[in-house]
Amino acid sequence: MLPNHPSEMLTTRFVLPMLAAIGLLAASNSFAANAKLETIISPAQAATADRPTIKSTADHSKFKLLDRDFKTGPEVTKACLTCHTEAAKQVQHTKHWTWESTDPKTGKVRGKKNIINNYCTSPVSNENDCMACHAGYGWKDEKFDFKAEQNVDCLICHDQTGTYRKLPGFAGHPVYKRVEFPHGSGKFVEAVDLKKVAQSIGMPTRSNCGSCHFFGAGGNGAKHGDLDSSLKHPGKYLDVHMDEKGLDFSCTTCHVTSHHEVSGSRYDAAAAVKGPAHIRGKKDETPASCQSCHSNKPHHEAMLNQHTEKLACQTCHIPEYARNQIGTESSWDWSLATTMGLDGKPMAYKDSAGRRSFDSKKGKWEWDSYVIPEYRWYNGYSDYKVIGDKIDPSQTVHINEVGGSANDPDSRIWPVKVHRGKQPYDKVNNYLTVQHTAGEDHTALWHNYDWQKAIAAGMKAAKLPYSGEFGFVDTAMTWPITHMVAPKHDAVDCAQCHSKNGRLQGIEGVYMPSRDSNRWIDMIGWTLVVLSLFGVLMHGALRLYSSKMKGQHK
């Protein structure tokens, strides 16, 4: 007989042989064997044999509503909403949907939609491509309906087949028809099987979050440095919590989510969490912090705990980020975009590790792996430049400036990735420009290689005056590092900071033994020591000389 049902198969393959083994061992009448047997198979374990493997109380493959051939993503969403009546409304209040975030201090509206970042710059006028990472369908220009519930994309976060992909160029839709991608490459992407995806629904895994967050800036690991595809199946060395063979955390283990609001944000971070570990029943305002589980006194030694008054956990426990061959981008120079090859045609090449290094469309990149962070005082607040903010082109333009100082009790020394580069700006109006890069039309930079047209089109979409004169300015963006937490034995050791020219060389406002000293005290002190030595040596020499003289006189 062939088993044709999973539970039946389990019975035949595991339970029956186990029962046979129990019988055999019981017959052996050996006390030791029986004791051992109990550890191998307890009654509780035996009962799990036909327990369903999915954790959820609903198996979406059993729903009639989902057993049909969906044509589009919004069709699937409508089906989801028949049961999950509030889900879309919830999502529509999150940054994953609005791409907006309001500054709690100034009321300034930031978010991906409004800032100009240091990578692909702005999504404005490029929505068709950029919205491949929007949790929605159809945001291709400013006319997008943010109220339409069927436009919410449930699948990008909840697909468990790993087959649901959103490509640039489709305004956030997956591929419904087999398509050549990238255009002209001869490679094809198959149409997505929406029924299979809809029936697979589950809680978001590392791969779901990673489908966008690992590939920010259009390349694996490019943007964050502490997030890349190696975290799909990480080992302990890479991330002590996510270790697939160990604790196996998913992103949402820390980024605890309620009504679709994911906790933990770079825009308003909890940089200096104090007090004991959080317990059930208490309101947890910072679940995505280390301290929420570990408290701010996690070490056995008081001297180490003392460090939490000044340092973020990440400063010692993330000794390097991008700890793999994937690496992360350290700079993006847009000023070299539109530079053609010797044959006058666009060119692109990679670095020795196979990472994008130059592309006539986008300019020049630099990459790095196993990167030692830079360090900054940080209080969780970042002041972001948004589209239209004035800049001083004679200085490096900081896309965001992390707040905090040694005197601020809510500041800690944090590890950061600083991504540098060059971006176009309006030379008369003194602000960074928005450029139309992606697309197949004649103004798109990646199609026609004409900066003037691309900037004019981008600025028009951003509703901002453009003088017609552009130049390039040095830019930098600062990213607090928080992922890829190393096992404790790999933590930064004392001397890496407690030394001259150590990691925290540039950090002001703290006295660090070994790094710092008072120049005057050292000078006076060593003078005193040298004089003492000189004095006793002279005294000794004189004694020796006088006793020799005495010997001669005898």
Added chain:
Amino acid sequence: MSSVNRVYLYNRYERFWHWSQALLVISMLITGFEVHGSFTLFGFEQAVNLHTLSAWSLLTLWAFTIFWQFTTGEWKQYIPTLKKVDAMVRYYVFGIFNHAPNPFQKTAEKKHNPLQRLAYLALLSMISPIIWGSGLLYLFYSSWASLGLDSYLSLGVVAVIHTAGAFMMLAFFIAHVYLTTTGHTPTAHIKTMITGWEETD
């Protein structure tokens, strides 16, 4: 050859105290200046651990020694005096080169010459409080907030005071070691501190 008198100056506990204190002070000087960043020997973390361990060991040793001083009455050895200080100064500045006799003869009742007593007074009343006051504050930096001290103190100031004390201690140590060679033979004092017996002319 002159006749030799032997006097038993330092009993077993006194010698144990002296040499273990010497070891701990040397250890604290070496590890302390490493923590200060003057050189690298054990590595910062080990240096801090050894420095802390030596500090607690020395405090424990002193707890026993203070008890010993008072139960034996030996504390009287440290009562400062100005009597014959000028003679001692003259001896070290002139007499010692002319082979004049040492104006001070050690006895079991008076083990320290007047200059020595002044030096130990300076050590006990100035250098020691500077080092231990700043050192204990340094060690308990993590408790400043709970002790309500954090608004009055800064680690930088405490560290500077501690370092200043350490330099004074190092200078004292150099002079002390040199002066052990000024007995009737260069090693006489050291031998006495090992065996307990002082040989006098």
